[in-house]
Amino acid sequence: xxxxxxxxxxxxxxxxxxxxxxxxxxxxxxxxxxxxxxxxxxxxxxxxxxxxxxxxxxxxxxxxxxxxxxxxxxxxxxxxxxxxxxxxxxxxxxxxxxxxxxxxxxxxxxxxxxxxxxxxxxxxxxxxxxxxxxxxxxxxxxxxxxxxxxxxxxxxxxxxxxxxxxxxxxxxxxxxxxxxxxxxxxxxxxxxxxxxxxxxxxxxxxxxxxxxxxxxxxxxxxxxxxxxxxxxxxxxxxxxxxxxxxxxxxxxxxxxxxxxxxxxxxxxxxxxxxx
Numbered sequence: 001x002x003x004x005x006x007x008x009x010x011x012x013x014x015x016x017x018x019x020x021x022x023x024x025x026x027x028x029x030x031x032x033x034x035x036x037x038x039x040x041x042x043x044x045x046x047x048x049x050x051x052x053x054x055x056x057x058x059x060x061x062x063x064x065x066x067x068x069x070x071x072x073x074x075x076x077x078x079x080x081x082x083x084x085x086x087x088x089x090x091x092x093x094x095x096x097x098x099x100x101x102x103x104x105x106x107x108x109x110x111x112x113x114x115x116x117x118x119x120x121x122x123x124x125x126x127x128x129x130x131x132x133x134x135x136x137x138x139x140x141x142x143x144x145x146x147x148x149x150x151x152x153x154x155x156x157x158x159x160x161x162x163x164x165x166x167x168x169x170x171x172x173x174x175x176x177x178x179x180x181x182x183x184x185x186x187x188x189x190x191x192x193x194x195x196x197x198x199x200x201x202x203x204x205x206x207x208x209x210x211x212x213x214x215x216x217x218x219x220x221x222x223x224x225x226x227x228x229x230x231x232x233x234x235x236x237x238x239x240x241x242x243x244x245x246x247x248x249x250x251x252x253x254x255x256x257x258x259x260x261x262x263x264x265x266x267x268x269x270x271x272x273x274x275x
Contacts, residue, residue: 003208003221006067010225013071017078019247022169025085029171036086036173043082050075054128058135066219069140070226076124077147084117087173091115096179110159110180121148139219143226146200150230153193154237160187162237169247190238197231 028039053072057065083089093112101109111118125148132141158165161184170177201224208220 003217006218006221007225009067010070010222011229013074014226014229015247017074021078021082021085022247024082025171026169028086029173033087033173036171037088040083040086040088043079046075047079050077050079054140055131057137057140058132059137061136061213061215063214063218065137066139066215066222069137069219070143070222073128073140073143073147076128077144080117080120080124083120084114085171085174087171089116089120090174091117094176096176106180107159113174113177113180114155121151137215137219139222142223146223146227146230150197150227150233153189153196154234156189157187157193157234157237158182160184160189162187162190164237164240166236186238190234193234194231197227197234201227201231 024039024043025036028035031038050072053068054076057069057072060066060068080089091111091113092115093109097106097109125144128141128144132138135141158181161182163183163185165178165181165183167178167181204220204224204227208217208224211217211220
C-alpha cells in the first residue's frame with residue numbers, strides 16, 4: 001500500500017465516520033433524551049475497541065500497526081464526540097447566552113456549555129499521552145493530539161468570530177450553542193490556527209519523505225491527511241463552500257421544527273470590521 005492510498009483511506013474514514021455519527025445523532029434526536037442516551041451506550045463497544053486497539057498497537061511498527069493506531073484513536077475520539085452531540089456529556093449550561101452578556105460572561109457561559117466534554121477530552125488526552133509517549137508506534141497518540149488541538153482551535157475561532165458557521169446539523173440537545181458563536185470577518189486566532197496546522201502538515205510531510213520503513217511511511221501519511229483535513233475545516237469557516245452537502249444526503253429528513261439560521265447568530269457592529 002502506498003502512502004497516498006493510505007491518505008485516501010484516512011479521508012474516507014473521516015468522511016464516513018463523521019456522517020455515521022451525525023446520522024446516529026439525528027435518528028436518536030427524534031426519540032428524545034432516552035434514545036440519545038441509548039445511542040451513546042450502544043456506542044460504548046466502539047470506545048472499548050478503540051482503547052484495546054490503541055494499547056495493542058503501541059509496539060506494532062508494521063503497516064497494519066500504523067492503521068490500527070490511527071483507527072483506534074479515531075474510535076476513541078468518535079465516541080466522545082457522539083456523547084457530546086447527543087447531549088449526554090456536554091456541560092452544565094443548557095440555555096442560550098443572553099444578547100446583552102459582556103465578553104467575559106459570554107466566555108464563561110460558552111465554557112459552561114462544553115465543560116464536561118472538555119474535561120473528558122483532556123482526561124483522554126492525558127491517558128493517551130501517558131500510555132503512548134516513548135512507544136514504538138506513536139501514530140495513534142499523535143492522531144489524538146492533532147484532533148484535540150484542532151478542535152480547541154476551532155472552538156476558539158467560533159467564539160471569537162468567523163464569517164461562516166454551519167449549524168444545520170446541530171441536534172436538539174445543543175440548540176443553545178449558536179448563541180455563543182459570533183459571525184465576523186476574521187479574528188486574531190484564525191491566522192495562528194491555520195499557520196500552526198500548515199506547519200504541522202509540513203512536518204509530517206518531511207517525516208514521510210524521510211521514513212525508513214513502510215510502517216512509518218503509512219503512519220506519517222495518515223497524520224499528514226488528518227492534519228490537512230483539520231486545516232481544511234478551518235478554511236471552510238471563511239470560504240463560501242457548501243461543505244454540508246458532504247453529509248446531508250446521508251441524514252434523515254428534517255421534521256417540521258424551527259431551524260437555527262446563520263442570521264440569528266450573535267453579530268456585533270464592530271465584528272464587521274474583523275481585526
